[in-house]
Amino acid sequence: MKLAFVTPRYGPEVIGGAETAARMLAERLCLRPGWEVEVLTSCALDHLTWENTEPAGTSVVNGVTVRRFPTASPRTLDYFALDGQLRVAPEVATLSETRTWVALNGPMCPGLVDAVASTDADVIACYPYLFATTVDAIAVSEVPVVLHPAAHDEPALYFSAFRRSFRDVDGFVYHTRAERDLMEDVYRIGARPQVVLGLGVNDPAGVGRPGGDVLGLGDRPYLCYLGRVDEHKGCGMLADYFAEYKERNPSDLALAFVGPVSAKAPEHPDIVVTGTVSEADKWDILADARVMVTPSAYESFSLVVLEAWTLGVPVLVNGACAATMEHCRRSGGGLWFDSYRSFEATVGRLAGDAGLRAALGEAGRRYTEHNYLWPSIIDRYTTFLEGVVARGRRLALRPARLDLQSGGTAYVREGVAGGG
Amino acid sequence: MADRIRYLDEVMAEIDAEVRRRRASGDLPAGLERELDELFLEFSPVGLQGRARLRETLSLVDGSAYVDIAVPTASNKAVGSYIKRAVRKGLGWYMNFIVAQIVKFAWSVSRMFHVVVDHIEDLEAAVDAHRSPDLPAALQPSASDGASWWAPAAAEALAGVRERVVVADCGDASLVESLLAAGVDAYGVDPSDLALEPALDRGVDVRAEGVLDHLDVVADEMLGGIVLTGSVQWLRPNERERLLDLVSTRLAVDGTLVLHSASPGAWAASAPAVVRDLAPGHPLHPETWAHLLGGRGFAVASTIAGGEDRRLAHVGDADADADAGTVNAVIDAINDLLLGPTEYLVVATRER
Known part of the structure; x- marks a missing residue:
């Protein structure tokens, strides 16, 4: 069986949840006997410019065959103007407007689209929904297409161009049930083949150094945050909440922000900001944390929650985040907060109750082992793909590939089944 | 898994109680608490859930409806502060005029939201008043596991x-898998995560959701078949x-619609008293389903009786013994009235 991934950009240099997820799947699937994997992608690594920085042609990246195609044009200012206009009322934007938005969002890769049209793969996997490469690949593919939407509740999700495009998708692969619920609510695609796959967790790579030593905290207990230190990830809120907590509940508890800093780093005597650390340091810090906190309300999967659970560390998550809440509710491995009051109460309870921490951590560990180890993920994925291939290509009335000049709304083919 | 979830619920209930207790104690200045909660909402999706959230969000709207015209005039440079004070004084009459209109508009919007929220809460109270009590979890009727007498008939x-084809309340998904084996593109839904877990591990397309919620997110005319069983028997009207x-x-x-149900008589005879009294609904007769489906464009193709055979056997040789014939006639009457088939299957086709 041969699978071709279609992603707008690809490589270990690419920092992005969806692109990283595609790479993790591709690298493991290509090791499975009987499976051949290739990646069709652009020569760009920067999604803000789509500048061709990688050479076109075929290369091998961590065992995966990667075919790169140049982008036809860089992103232009027209995109930002149209985006600002359409996101105010995305549901009422016309098909033509939203197809122009997709084209301007890019990347437009004519060579990639031709490669999809003539692929010898048995099935195409597009990842994520938001880009022109995905919409074009769905439009021209002769073989079954599965889509990993990696969808959030954002204005673009409501664009009619995607509604049109999703009608030709043969199967959907979701990170979480929350993502599936969102997609089914918006597109009423509940009857379509689907699987909630998620991602696998790597084996812990710590070297056994005490986390307090890595952080310079000695024996002090600490909470930790893992990931990009960014206002949009809720880091500012977490720092403010923690500072208020310490003001009202004096103790030696500290908070460590571990990850690259892309906003102003929080300043407080009990807060440590490490910046980027090695994998070994990351795992050692995590292993000795009292609790791992993810304050972000906009996670589509949150691998770090599962990483904490592989070490039996309980988590505290944002009660407004559907994905991390789903992990906690299904596993029983973490608590949540939805106000300063509940933050104070949960942190107080977790910090002072070793039995609770152990019970939550153990529940999370079991959940992760049952659902998110790579071998079982790949088993479920290959079973799903085999089912999709067996069903064959499902074609509705299909639009031609995106065309920036015309808005690209010409429909070219009558298929075997229609409807969304 | 159920134990872990129950433990989590208990802990969160204790934490919620602690939050309520602290809130009531007023140990955190109201202004500071509002500021901290605004911080949470600033980085949260708009559609936060729950009535409490509605009220909290409304209080944030109220708090933001006032616009302060006293612009700060502090500056690092002495002359800067002087200039800012002069500008504020010079433009005060103008800003006051504009801000008064903005505040008036904001208060109107805020008042409108209060009316809407009050109305929503009235509606919720009215709906609650019509809610029948939920059955204790231990008494919930169990769904069929799909491996029963009617599975071959459904597959046929x-x-x-x-x-x-969707199989509602699919349980362990055995019916889904037997349909798949027969070449039918079937998948299942069931509200119980626990029941579905083995099927999910086997890679079967099953989803943890109720049949109503699921059909809500399916586009019109997308299904070739629907199999209804389990909860269909005790739905509210x-x-x-x-x-x-x-x-x-x-x-x-x-x-094709395939509907499996217990027969009303068998259900009344076998269900515990509490279930009979508190069940939100009860099984219908096959004739009633045929009537309801007929009104929606379905034609019933067949009704098949089955399940546990509780009928009394005939006695003696009715041809040779007139008394045996009389007794057997009584037995037939009893069988029909009290001991008929415990379950049935209705197969119907959507004709329009």
């Missing part, structure tokens, strides 16, 4: 269906109406 009815509406739109014309 659905043979040759090309579009997807309004839920049953909604189910019929959904079935008659999601199923393609010419699609």
